[in-house]
Amino acid sequence: MRQTEVCVRPFGGLPRRGVSLALTGCLILAAVGAATVVRAVTRDTRDIALPGEAAYPESITATADGTLYVSNFAGGGVTRIEPGASSGEVWITPGAFETRSTFGVLADEASGTLWVCSNDLSALGIQGPSDVKGAALKGFDLKTGAGKVSAPFPVSPAICNDIALGPDGAAYVTNTLGPQILRLKPGSQTLEVWKTDPLLAPEGKDAGLDGIAFGPDGNLYVDTFTKAKLFRIDVKDGQAGAVTPLTPSRPLVLTDGLRPLGDGAFLLAEGGGRLDRMTVSGDTAKVEVLRDGVAGGVTGAAKVGATAFITVGQLAVITDPARKGTKPELPFRVLAVPLTAR
Known part of the structure; x- marks a missing residue:
């Protein structure tokens, strides 16, 4: 049946002028609907260049x-x-x-803050731009970029890796060098240890806790980098409960950034070169590949509309002794990955 037939039949009892007006209105609505469909399936395909010869992106976030x-x-x-x-x-x-x-990095639009993890990596031979010691969670004004919160880690050794916003408005951060998840309550300048557990501890010289995100069930989900393990931390009334290992549906490689998708699933970055969609059911994590074969590894992901933007870290160039003397591929990039409608 043609579109005009669908439009006209409901107005079969109207005089000719009424039918004409009704048909015109219907065609306008149809055109608007078609435009809406076009917008709905439009996907961002940008390949974004980052400035500088040593950009090495570790994380990405987005505002609305x-x-x-x-x-x-x-x-x-x-x-x-x-x-x-x-x-x-x-x-900045x-x-x-x-x-x-x-x-x-994590944009907190409710408080007008860009949360940033700052770390002294001099022990790895990475000097960074200053000589400030230790790890800290920093907060910058989202409009002006001015610094407004500085919360040093109260534990050592420590690397402030990634951040999640809780239902209570607090910032939760992972410590890569220890078994701790820390919390910064709204209005505070002092981090507190919110959860520590032997299951979350790094093994030997491995990099431990990394990605972190709250699920729709109110529980907190984290991963570890080197061993690529996944965990759920039960949360009740803001208090941490049991830590449960999750079994992925396929082997993971160097799990990194973790972000909620807004539909009950998560975006999961793998340093092994993949961006995944992760859905948790019970103690199992179903992992579906959205993009594979990203040379340089995926370190972070952020969702904007129907697109995920991923950072290509190339971190092995400066962290792997076997890569010493090699050069990164320039420019450093952020890639757009279309998200399949569900």
């Missing part, structure tokens, strides 16, 4: 308008990418507000 923020594992600072732009510009200067190498 599509602005992206990217950290810098080696040089520090934060790059901002305006909506629709094909390149980024340094927004390396070393600003006593920062060093930057890891996790």
Whole structure:
């Protein structure tokens, strides 16, 4: 049946002029509907260049308008990418507000804050932009970029890796060098240990806790980098409960950034070169590949509309002794990955 037939039949009892007006209105609605369909299936395919020869992106986050923020594992600072732009510009200067190498970034629009993990990586031979010691969670004004929160880690050794926002408005952060998840309550400048558990401890010289995100069930989900393990931490009334290992549906490689998709699933970055969609059912994590074969590894992901933006870290160039003397592929990039409608 043609579109005009579908439109006209409900108005069969109207005079000719009424039918004409009804048909015109129906065709307008049909055109609007078609335009809506076109917008719904439009996918962002940008390949975004990051500035500098040592950008080494570790994490990415987005605000509701599509602005992206990217950290810098080696040089520090934060790059901002305006909506629709094909390149980024340094927004938070390396070393600003006593920062060093930057890891996790998370936009908290409710409080107008960009949360940033700052770390001293000099022990790895990565000097960063200053000589400030230790790890800290920093908060910058989302409009001006001015520093407003500085919360050093109260435990050692420590690497502030990534951040999640809880239902209580607090920032929760992972410690890669220890078994702790820390919490910064709204309005506070002091991090507290929220959960520690032997299951979350790194093994030997392995990098431990990394990605972190709250699920729709109110529980907290984390992963570890080197061993690529997944865990659920039960949460009740803001208090941490039992830690449960999750079994992935396939082997994972160097699990990194973890972000909620908003539909009950998560975006999961793998340093082995994949972006995944992860859905948890019971103690099992179903892992579906959204993009594979990303040379340089995927370190972080952020969702904007029907698109996931991923950072290509190339971190092995400066962390793997076997890669010493090699050069990164320039420019460093953020890639767009279309998300399949569900």
